[in-house]
Amino acid sequence: MRVLIIGSGGREHAIAKALDRSRHDVEIYCIGLSHNPGIFALCNEYRVGSLTSPAEIVESAKAWRCDFVLIGPEASLECGVADALESAAIPCIGPKRKLAKIETSKSFARQLLFASSVPGIPRFQVFSDLHGVSDLLADLTDGYVIKADGLMSGKGVKVSGDHLPDTSAALRYCEELIAAGSAFLIEEKLQGVEFSLMSFTDGTTLAHMPAVQDYKRAFVGDSGPNTGGMGSISDADQSLPFLAASDIEHAKAINEASLKILCEYAGEPYTGILYGGFMATRDGVKLIEYNARFGDPESINALAVLQTDFIDICQHIIDGTLSRLPVRFERCATVCTYGVPEGYPYSPLKGGIIDVSLLPAGADVYFAGVDERDGMLYTTGSRTLAVLGKAPTIPQAAAIAERLIAAISGPIFHREDIGSEQLLKKRIETMNSLRSKV
Ligand code: AMP
Numbered sequence: 004m005r006v007l008i009i010g011s012g013g014r015e016h017a018i019a020k021a022l023d024r025s026r027h028d029v030e031i032y033c034i035g036l037s038h039n040p041g042i043f044a045l046c047n048e049y050r051v052g053s054l055t056s057p058a059e060i061v062e063s064a065k066a067w068r069c070d071f072v073l074i075g076p077e078a079s080l081e082c083g084v085a086d087a088l089e090s091a092a093i094p095c096i097g098p099k100r101k102l103a104k105i106e107t108s109k110s111f112a113r114q115l116l117f118a119s120s121v122p123g124i125p126r127f128q129v130f131s132d133l134h135g136v137s138d139l140l141a142d143l144t145d146g147y148v149i150k151a152d153g154l155m156s157g158k159g160v161k162v163s164g165d166h167l168p169d170t171s172a173a174l175r176y177c178e179e180l181i182a183a184g185s186a187f188l189i190e191e192k193l194q195g196v197e198f199s200l201m202s203f204t205d206g207t208t209l210a211h212m213p214a215v216q217d218y219k220r221a222f223v224g225d226s227g228p229n230t231g232g233m234g235s236i237s238d239a240d241q242s243l244p245f246l247a248a249s250d251i252e253h254a255k256a257i258n259e260a261s262l263k264i265l266c267e268y269a270g271e272p273y274t275g276i277l278y279g280g281f282m283a284t285r286d287g288v289k290l291i292e293y294n295a296r297f298g299d300p301e302s303i304n305a306l307a308v309l310q311t312d313f314i315d316i317c318q319h320i321i322d323g324t325l326s327r328l329p330v331r332f333e334r335c336a337t338v339c340t341y342g343v344p345e346g347y348p349y350s351p352l353k354g355g356i357i358d359v360s361l362l363p364a365g366a367d368v369y370f371a372g373v374d375e376r377d378g379m380l381y382t383t384g385s386r387t388l389a390v391l392g393k394a395p396t397i398p399q400a401a402a403i404a405e406r407l408i409a410a411i412s413g414p415i416f417h418r419e420d421i422g423s424e425q426l427l428k429k430r431i432e433t434m435n436s437l438r439s440k441v
Protein backbone atom coordinates (compact mmCIF):
# COMPACT_ATOMS: atom_id res chain seq x y z
CA MET A 4 0.00 0.00 0.00
CA ARG A 5 1.54 3.29 -1.09
CA VAL A 6 0.16 6.42 0.53
CA LEU A 7 0.96 10.04 -0.32
CA ILE A 8 0.62 12.65 2.43
CA ILE A 9 0.18 16.30 1.41
CA GLY A 10 1.61 18.66 4.03
CA SER A 11 4.49 18.68 6.50
CA GLY A 12 3.18 20.02 9.81
CA GLY A 13 2.58 18.33 13.14
CA ARG A 14 -0.77 17.09 11.85
CA GLU A 15 0.87 15.37 8.90
CA HIS A 16 3.55 13.88 11.16
CA ALA A 17 0.72 12.44 13.28
CA ILE A 18 -0.87 11.05 10.10
CA ALA A 19 2.46 9.50 9.07
CA LYS A 20 2.88 7.90 12.51
CA ALA A 21 -0.66 6.46 12.39
CA LEU A 22 0.04 5.00 8.93
CA ASP A 23 3.36 3.64 10.11
CA ARG A 24 1.63 1.76 12.96
CA SER A 25 -0.62 -0.10 10.48
CA ARG A 26 -0.44 -3.90 10.30
CA HIS A 27 -0.49 -3.51 6.50
CA ASP A 28 2.69 -3.18 4.55
CA VAL A 29 2.70 0.60 3.99
CA GLU A 30 5.05 2.81 2.02
CA ILE A 31 4.70 6.49 2.90
CA TYR A 32 5.37 9.35 0.47
CA CYS A 33 5.12 13.03 1.27
CA ILE A 34 5.07 16.44 -0.36
CA GLY A 35 5.89 19.07 2.24
CA LEU A 36 6.74 22.75 2.52
CA SER A 37 10.04 22.13 4.30
CA HIS A 38 12.23 19.18 5.18
CA ASN A 39 10.35 17.74 8.18
CA PRO A 40 12.75 15.24 9.77
CA GLY A 41 9.99 13.33 11.58
CA ILE A 42 7.95 12.62 8.46
CA PHE A 43 11.11 12.09 6.39
CA ALA A 44 12.23 9.30 8.74
CA LEU A 45 8.99 7.40 8.04
CA CYS A 46 8.94 8.05 4.28
CA ASN A 47 10.04 6.16 1.23
CA GLU A 48 10.28 9.40 -0.70
CA TYR A 49 9.85 13.01 0.34
CA ARG A 50 9.63 16.04 -1.91
CA VAL A 51 9.68 19.69 -0.86
CA GLY A 52 7.15 21.40 -3.11
CA SER A 53 3.94 23.32 -3.48
CA LEU A 54 0.84 22.05 -1.64
CA THR A 55 -1.43 24.07 -3.92
CA SER A 56 -0.41 22.84 -7.37
CA PRO A 57 -2.93 20.11 -8.19
CA ALA A 58 -1.21 19.08 -11.44
CA GLU A 59 2.20 18.65 -9.76
CA ILE A 60 0.66 16.65 -6.92
CA VAL A 61 -1.13 14.33 -9.36
CA GLU A 62 2.12 13.90 -11.26
CA SER A 63 3.98 12.85 -8.09
CA ALA A 64 1.15 10.52 -7.01
CA LYS A 65 1.34 8.84 -10.42
CA ALA A 66 5.13 8.69 -10.49
CA TRP A 67 5.19 7.09 -7.05
CA ARG A 68 2.23 4.82 -8.00
CA CYS A 69 0.35 5.79 -4.84
CA ASP A 70 -2.81 3.88 -3.96
CA PHE A 71 -4.34 6.91 -2.34
CA VAL A 72 -3.58 10.43 -1.12
CA LEU A 73 -4.23 11.99 2.29
CA ILE A 74 -4.62 15.77 2.24
CA GLY A 75 -3.61 17.69 5.38
CA PRO A 76 -4.07 21.44 4.83
CA GLU A 77 -7.18 23.35 3.82
CA ALA A 78 -5.30 25.34 1.17
CA SER A 79 -4.81 22.10 -0.82
CA LEU A 80 -8.53 21.36 -0.58
CA GLU A 81 -9.45 24.88 -1.63
CA CYS A 82 -7.30 24.78 -4.76
CA GLY A 83 -8.85 21.53 -5.93
CA VAL A 84 -6.24 18.85 -5.24
CA ALA A 85 -8.99 16.30 -4.50
CA ASP A 86 -10.74 17.22 -7.76
CA ALA A 87 -7.55 16.76 -9.78
CA LEU A 88 -6.85 13.41 -8.11
CA GLU A 89 -10.35 12.21 -8.88
CA SER A 90 -9.90 13.14 -12.55
CA ALA A 91 -6.75 11.03 -12.50
CA ALA A 92 -8.66 8.15 -10.81
CA ILE A 93 -6.51 8.35 -7.67
CA PRO A 94 -8.52 7.92 -4.45
CA CYS A 95 -8.22 10.69 -1.92
CA ILE A 96 -8.97 11.25 1.77
CA GLY A 97 -10.16 14.84 1.65
CA PRO A 98 -13.20 16.42 -0.01
CA LYS A 99 -13.41 18.08 -3.41
CA ARG A 100 -13.43 21.86 -3.67
CA LYS A 101 -17.22 22.15 -3.83
CA LEU A 102 -17.56 20.20 -0.57
CA ALA A 103 -14.59 21.86 1.15
CA LYS A 104 -16.54 25.13 0.87
CA ILE A 105 -17.99 24.12 4.23
CA GLU A 106 -14.64 25.37 5.55
CA THR A 107 -13.43 27.77 2.88
CA SER A 108 -16.57 29.96 2.83
CA LYS A 109 -18.12 30.85 6.18
CA SER A 110 -21.15 32.45 4.48
CA PHE A 111 -21.77 29.31 2.42
CA ALA A 112 -21.53 27.12 5.54
CA ARG A 113 -23.86 29.25 7.64
CA GLN A 114 -26.42 29.77 4.86
CA LEU A 115 -26.55 26.12 3.77
CA LEU A 116 -26.90 24.72 7.28
CA PHE A 117 -29.33 27.39 8.46
CA ALA A 118 -31.58 26.93 5.41
CA SER A 119 -31.66 23.19 6.14
CA SER A 120 -32.58 23.71 9.82
CA VAL A 121 -29.40 22.09 11.15
CA PRO A 122 -29.57 22.74 14.90
CA GLY A 123 -27.08 24.92 16.80
CA ILE A 124 -26.57 27.67 14.20
CA PRO A 125 -26.18 31.08 15.92
CA ARG A 126 -28.04 34.13 14.61
CA PHE A 127 -26.08 35.57 11.66
CA GLN A 128 -26.31 37.76 8.57
CA VAL A 129 -24.05 38.01 5.51
CA PHE A 130 -23.00 41.43 4.14
CA SER A 131 -21.04 42.81 1.22
CA ASP A 132 -21.64 46.48 2.09
CA LEU A 133 -22.60 48.54 5.14
CA HIS A 134 -26.32 48.42 4.41
CA GLY A 135 -28.07 47.11 7.56
CA VAL A 136 -24.83 46.63 9.53
CA SER A 137 -25.53 49.29 12.19
CA ASP A 138 -29.04 47.96 12.81
CA LEU A 139 -27.79 44.42 13.36
CA LEU A 140 -24.95 45.57 15.64
CA ALA A 141 -27.48 47.51 17.75
CA ASP A 142 -29.75 44.50 17.87
CA LEU A 143 -27.07 42.05 19.10
CA THR A 144 -27.07 43.37 22.65
CA ASP A 145 -25.03 40.45 24.07
CA GLY A 146 -22.21 41.15 21.66
CA TYR A 147 -21.27 40.25 18.11
CA VAL A 148 -18.55 38.63 16.03
CA ILE A 149 -17.45 39.87 12.61
CA LYS A 150 -15.93 37.30 10.26
CA ALA A 151 -14.29 37.74 6.87
CA ASP A 152 -15.77 35.22 4.49
CA GLY A 153 -12.74 33.36 3.08
CA LEU A 154 -9.81 31.37 4.49
CA MET A 155 -7.87 33.73 6.78
CA SER A 156 -5.97 31.26 9.03
CA GLY A 157 -8.19 32.32 11.95
CA LYS A 158 -7.11 35.97 11.57
CA GLY A 159 -10.31 37.25 9.94
CA VAL A 160 -12.51 36.92 13.04
CA LYS A 161 -12.98 39.83 15.45
CA VAL A 162 -15.07 39.59 18.59
CA SER A 163 -16.78 42.53 20.35
CA GLY A 164 -15.33 43.41 23.75
CA ASP A 165 -12.22 41.47 22.78
CA HIS A 166 -10.84 42.83 19.50
CA LEU A 167 -13.60 45.38 18.88
CA PRO A 168 -14.03 47.80 21.83
CA ASP A 169 -17.04 49.69 20.39
CA THR A 170 -19.39 50.12 17.43
CA SER A 171 -17.09 52.52 15.61
CA ALA A 172 -14.25 49.96 15.75
CA ALA A 173 -16.70 47.37 14.40
CA LEU A 174 -17.77 49.64 11.55
CA ARG A 175 -14.12 50.40 10.73
CA TYR A 176 -13.39 46.67 10.49
CA CYS A 177 -16.41 46.18 8.19
CA GLU A 178 -15.18 49.04 5.99
CA GLU A 179 -11.73 47.48 5.87
CA LEU A 180 -13.22 44.19 4.69
CA ILE A 181 -15.40 45.92 2.09
CA ALA A 182 -12.36 47.83 0.78
CA ALA A 183 -10.50 44.51 0.48
CA GLY A 184 -13.42 43.14 -1.55
CA SER A 185 -14.35 40.58 1.10
CA ALA A 186 -17.91 39.64 2.02
CA PHE A 187 -18.35 39.23 5.77
CA LEU A 188 -20.65 37.81 8.39
CA ILE A 189 -21.89 39.34 11.58
CA GLU A 190 -23.21 36.92 14.14
CA GLU A 191 -24.28 36.79 17.76
CA LYS A 192 -21.43 36.39 20.25
CA LEU A 193 -21.76 33.09 22.07
CA GLN A 194 -20.74 32.61 25.70
CA GLY A 195 -19.34 29.25 26.68
CA VAL A 196 -16.45 26.85 26.26
CA GLU A 197 -15.16 25.68 22.87
CA PHE A 198 -14.34 22.14 21.79
CA SER A 199 -13.74 20.22 18.57
CA LEU A 200 -15.41 17.06 17.37
CA MET A 201 -13.81 15.46 14.32
CA SER A 202 -15.48 12.59 12.48
CA PHE A 203 -14.11 10.23 9.84
CA THR A 204 -16.64 9.93 7.04
CA ASP A 205 -17.25 8.20 3.73
CA GLY A 206 -20.14 10.54 2.95
CA THR A 207 -22.79 8.40 4.64
CA THR A 208 -21.43 7.03 7.90
CA LEU A 209 -19.57 9.09 10.50
CA ALA A 210 -17.10 7.57 12.94
CA HIS A 211 -16.61 10.19 15.64
CA MET A 212 -13.24 10.77 17.29
CA PRO A 213 -12.83 11.76 20.95
CA ALA A 214 -13.71 15.40 21.63
CA VAL A 215 -10.62 17.59 21.82
CA GLN A 216 -10.05 21.08 23.16
CA ASP A 217 -7.60 23.36 21.39
CA TYR A 218 -5.89 26.08 23.48
CA LYS A 219 -6.00 28.91 20.95
CA ARG A 220 -4.50 31.84 22.86
CA ALA A 221 -0.75 32.39 22.63
CA PHE A 222 0.06 32.85 26.33
CA VAL A 223 -0.61 31.21 29.69
CA GLY A 224 -3.97 31.84 31.30
CA ASP A 225 -5.66 32.01 27.87
CA SER A 226 -4.22 35.47 27.24
CA GLY A 227 -2.73 37.05 24.13
CA PRO A 228 -3.65 36.73 20.48
CA ASN A 229 -5.38 33.78 18.84
CA THR A 230 -3.04 31.28 17.18
CA GLY A 231 -3.36 28.11 15.11
CA GLY A 232 -3.41 26.29 18.47
CA MET A 233 -0.78 26.16 21.22
CA GLY A 234 -1.81 22.72 22.44
CA SER A 235 -4.81 20.49 22.94
CA ILE A 236 -6.32 17.96 25.31
CA SER A 237 -8.59 14.92 25.19
CA ASP A 238 -9.91 12.76 28.00
CA ALA A 239 -10.12 9.02 28.64
CA ASP A 240 -13.93 8.98 28.35
CA GLN A 241 -13.78 10.69 24.91
CA SER A 242 -15.64 13.69 26.36
CA LEU A 243 -14.11 16.66 28.22
CA PRO A 244 -14.41 17.51 31.92
CA PHE A 245 -16.53 20.61 31.34
CA LEU A 246 -19.01 18.97 28.92
CA ALA A 247 -22.28 17.22 29.72
CA ALA A 248 -22.98 13.89 27.98
CA SER A 249 -25.73 15.65 26.05
CA ASP A 250 -23.18 18.16 24.66
CA ILE A 251 -21.25 15.38 22.94
CA GLU A 252 -24.48 13.84 21.63
CA HIS A 253 -25.57 17.24 20.25
CA ALA A 254 -22.23 17.81 18.54
CA LYS A 255 -22.38 14.34 16.95
CA ALA A 256 -25.94 15.04 15.77
CA ILE A 257 -24.87 18.38 14.25
CA ASN A 258 -21.99 16.70 12.35
CA GLU A 259 -24.41 14.01 11.13
CA ALA A 260 -27.07 16.48 9.98
CA SER A 261 -24.48 18.74 8.34
CA LEU A 262 -22.86 15.89 6.42
CA LYS A 263 -26.21 14.80 5.03
CA ILE A 264 -27.12 18.32 3.89
CA LEU A 265 -23.69 18.92 2.40
CA CYS A 266 -23.72 15.70 0.35
CA GLU A 267 -27.27 16.41 -0.82
CA TYR A 268 -26.22 19.91 -1.88
CA ALA A 269 -23.16 18.67 -3.79
CA GLY A 270 -24.82 15.55 -5.16
CA GLU A 271 -21.80 13.47 -4.21
CA PRO A 272 -20.15 12.02 -1.11
CA TYR A 273 -17.86 13.97 1.18
CA THR A 274 -14.87 11.80 2.00
CA GLY A 275 -12.35 12.44 4.72
CA ILE A 276 -12.65 14.27 7.99
CA LEU A 277 -15.48 16.56 9.01
CA TYR A 278 -14.29 18.72 11.88
CA GLY A 279 -16.89 20.69 13.82
CA GLY A 280 -15.76 23.59 16.01
CA PHE A 281 -18.38 23.95 18.72
CA MET A 282 -19.20 26.04 21.73
CA ALA A 283 -20.99 24.52 24.71
CA THR A 284 -23.36 27.24 25.93
CA ARG A 285 -26.15 27.45 28.48
CA ASP A 286 -28.57 26.80 25.60
CA GLY A 287 -26.77 23.68 24.43
CA VAL A 288 -24.12 23.19 21.76
CA LYS A 289 -23.66 25.80 19.02
CA LEU A 290 -21.67 25.47 15.82
CA ILE A 291 -18.79 27.94 15.46
CA GLU A 292 -17.36 26.65 12.19
CA TYR A 293 -16.56 23.61 10.10
CA ASN A 294 -13.18 22.49 8.86
CA ALA A 295 -12.86 19.96 6.06
CA ARG A 296 -9.70 18.27 7.38
CA PHE A 297 -7.92 17.08 10.49
CA GLY A 298 -7.28 19.77 13.10
CA ASP A 299 -3.76 20.73 14.04
CA PRO A 300 -3.05 20.01 16.92
CA GLU A 301 -6.36 18.15 17.50
CA SER A 302 -5.41 15.28 15.16
CA ILE A 303 -2.27 14.64 17.24
CA ASN A 304 -4.47 13.80 20.25
CA ALA A 305 -7.05 11.78 18.33
CA LEU A 306 -4.62 9.71 16.25
CA ALA A 307 -2.46 8.97 19.31
CA VAL A 308 -5.34 7.01 20.87
CA LEU A 309 -6.70 5.50 17.64
CA GLN A 310 -6.77 1.71 18.05
CA THR A 311 -8.36 0.75 14.74
CA ASP A 312 -5.86 0.36 11.91
CA PHE A 313 -5.68 3.73 10.14
CA ILE A 314 -5.18 2.12 6.73
CA ASP A 315 -8.37 0.11 7.28
CA ILE A 316 -10.22 3.34 8.06
CA CYS A 317 -8.88 5.01 4.91
CA GLN A 318 -9.75 1.97 2.82
CA HIS A 319 -13.30 1.89 4.15
CA ILE A 320 -13.68 5.63 3.53
CA ILE A 321 -12.53 5.15 -0.07
CA ASP A 322 -14.82 2.13 -0.58
CA GLY A 323 -17.82 3.80 1.09
CA THR A 324 -18.05 1.00 3.66
CA LEU A 325 -17.21 2.81 6.90
CA SER A 326 -20.43 1.47 8.47
CA ARG A 327 -18.81 -1.97 8.49
CA LEU A 328 -15.75 -0.93 10.48
CA PRO A 329 -15.89 -0.37 14.25
CA VAL A 330 -13.57 2.57 14.95
CA ARG A 331 -12.10 2.38 18.45
CA PHE A 332 -9.96 4.59 20.65
CA GLU A 333 -7.83 3.80 23.70
CA ARG A 334 -9.30 4.97 27.01
CA CYS A 335 -6.49 7.40 27.80
CA ALA A 336 -6.23 11.14 28.30
CA THR A 337 -3.82 13.05 26.05
CA VAL A 338 -2.14 16.43 26.22
CA CYS A 339 -0.36 17.90 23.22
CA THR A 340 1.87 20.94 23.73
CA TYR A 341 3.35 22.95 20.87
CA GLY A 342 6.68 24.73 21.02
CA VAL A 343 6.48 27.84 18.81
CA PRO A 344 9.15 30.31 17.66
CA GLU A 345 9.87 33.39 19.74
CA GLY A 346 7.66 36.22 18.46
CA TYR A 347 4.88 33.85 17.34
CA PRO A 348 2.24 34.55 16.06
CA TYR A 349 2.94 38.11 14.81
CA SER A 350 6.69 38.14 14.14
CA PRO A 351 7.99 34.61 14.59
CA LEU A 352 11.71 33.98 14.48
CA LYS A 353 12.81 32.08 11.39
CA GLY A 354 16.06 30.18 11.20
CA GLY A 355 16.46 29.65 14.98
CA ILE A 356 18.37 26.46 15.85
CA ILE A 357 16.51 23.77 17.80
CA ASP A 358 18.18 21.01 19.80
CA VAL A 359 16.14 17.88 20.55
CA SER A 360 19.06 15.68 21.55
CA LEU A 361 18.13 15.66 25.25
CA LEU A 362 14.65 14.20 24.65
CA PRO A 363 14.30 10.81 26.33
CA ALA A 364 14.13 7.73 24.10
CA GLY A 365 10.59 6.95 23.03
CA ALA A 366 9.36 10.54 23.50
CA ASP A 367 6.27 11.18 21.39
CA VAL A 368 7.39 14.16 19.29
CA TYR A 369 5.74 15.74 16.25
CA PHE A 370 7.88 17.93 14.04
CA ALA A 371 6.09 20.81 12.34
CA GLY A 372 7.59 24.15 11.26
CA VAL A 373 11.11 22.72 11.26
CA ASP A 374 13.54 22.56 8.39
CA GLU A 375 16.40 20.07 8.62
CA ARG A 376 19.55 21.16 6.84
CA ASP A 377 22.99 19.55 7.22
CA GLY A 378 21.90 17.72 10.34
CA MET A 379 20.63 20.90 12.05
CA LEU A 380 17.02 21.80 12.83
CA TYR A 381 15.86 25.35 12.02
CA THR A 382 12.57 27.06 12.86
CA THR A 383 10.55 28.07 9.76
CA GLY A 384 8.26 30.60 11.49
CA SER A 385 5.12 28.52 11.96
CA ARG A 386 4.59 26.32 15.03
CA THR A 387 7.85 24.41 15.50
CA LEU A 388 7.16 21.05 17.10
CA ALA A 389 4.74 19.36 19.46
CA VAL A 390 5.04 16.72 22.17
CA LEU A 391 2.34 14.42 23.45
CA GLY A 392 1.67 12.97 26.88
CA LYS A 393 -0.73 10.04 27.28
CA ALA A 394 -1.92 8.96 30.75
CA PRO A 395 -5.05 8.00 32.70
CA THR A 396 -5.90 11.66 33.49
CA ILE A 397 -5.40 15.01 31.72
CA PRO A 398 -3.14 16.53 34.44
CA GLN A 399 -0.94 13.39 34.39
CA ALA A 400 -0.68 13.61 30.59
CA ALA A 401 0.11 17.33 30.96
CA ALA A 402 3.01 16.55 33.31
CA ILE A 403 4.49 14.18 30.70
CA ALA A 404 4.11 16.74 27.90
CA GLU A 405 5.72 19.43 30.07
CA ARG A 406 8.72 17.19 30.86
CA LEU A 407 9.22 16.48 27.17
CA ILE A 408 8.91 20.05 25.90
CA ALA A 409 11.25 21.27 28.66
CA ALA A 410 13.95 18.99 27.25
CA ILE A 411 13.98 20.86 23.93
CA SER A 412 16.21 23.89 23.64
CA GLY A 413 16.25 26.78 21.20
CA PRO A 414 14.48 30.09 20.64
CA ILE A 415 10.98 28.69 21.14
CA PHE A 416 8.32 29.05 23.84
CA HIS A 417 5.28 27.06 24.92
CA ARG A 418 2.29 27.35 27.24
CA GLU A 419 2.97 25.55 30.53
CA ASP A 420 -0.74 25.36 31.31
CA ILE A 421 -2.10 23.12 28.54
CA GLY A 422 -4.22 20.59 30.48
CA SER A 423 -3.43 22.13 33.88
CA GLU A 424 -5.82 21.44 36.78
CA GLN A 425 -6.30 25.17 37.23
CA LEU A 426 -7.53 25.79 33.68
CA LEU A 427 -9.70 22.67 33.71
CA LYS A 428 -11.30 23.96 36.90
CA LYS A 429 -11.84 27.38 35.33
CA ARG A 430 -13.63 25.84 32.32
CA ILE A 431 -15.80 23.64 34.57
CA GLU A 432 -16.72 26.69 36.66
CA THR A 433 -17.58 28.70 33.52
CA MET A 434 -19.96 25.98 32.35
CA ASN A 435 -21.47 25.49 35.82
CA SER A 436 -22.15 29.17 36.19
CA LEU A 437 -23.69 29.44 32.68
CA ARG A 438 -25.89 26.39 33.27
CA SER A 439 -27.08 27.72 36.64
CA LYS A 440 -28.40 30.84 34.87
CA VAL A 441 -30.82 28.89 32.63
P1 AMP B 1 -13.68 30.73 13.38
O1 AMP B 1 -12.59 31.10 12.43
O2 AMP B 1 -15.06 30.93 12.84
O3 AMP B 1 -13.47 29.41 14.02
O4 AMP B 1 -13.52 31.74 14.61
C1 AMP B 1 -12.29 31.86 15.31
C2 AMP B 1 -12.56 32.02 16.79
O5 AMP B 1 -13.41 33.14 17.01
C3 AMP B 1 -13.32 30.84 17.39
O6 AMP B 1 -12.47 29.80 17.74
C4 AMP B 1 -13.97 31.50 18.59
O7 AMP B 1 -13.03 31.62 19.65
C5 AMP B 1 -14.30 32.88 18.08
N1 AMP B 1 -15.69 32.90 17.58
C6 AMP B 1 -16.13 32.62 16.35
N2 AMP B 1 -17.47 32.72 16.25
C7 AMP B 1 -17.91 33.07 17.47
C8 AMP B 1 -19.20 33.35 18.03
N3 AMP B 1 -20.31 33.32 17.28
N4 AMP B 1 -19.25 33.68 19.32
C9 AMP B 1 -18.15 33.77 20.10
N5 AMP B 1 -16.90 33.52 19.64
C10 AMP B 1 -16.77 33.18 18.33
Ligand code: GLY
Pocket residue numbers: 217231232294297298299300301
Ligand atom coordinates in the same frame (compact mmCIF):
# COMPACT_ATOMS: atom_id res chain seq x y z
N1 GLY C 1 -6.55 23.94 15.64
C1 GLY C 1 -7.44 24.56 14.75
C2 GLY C 1 -7.43 24.07 13.37
O1 GLY C 1 -6.84 23.06 13.04
O2 GLY C 1 -8.08 24.69 12.54
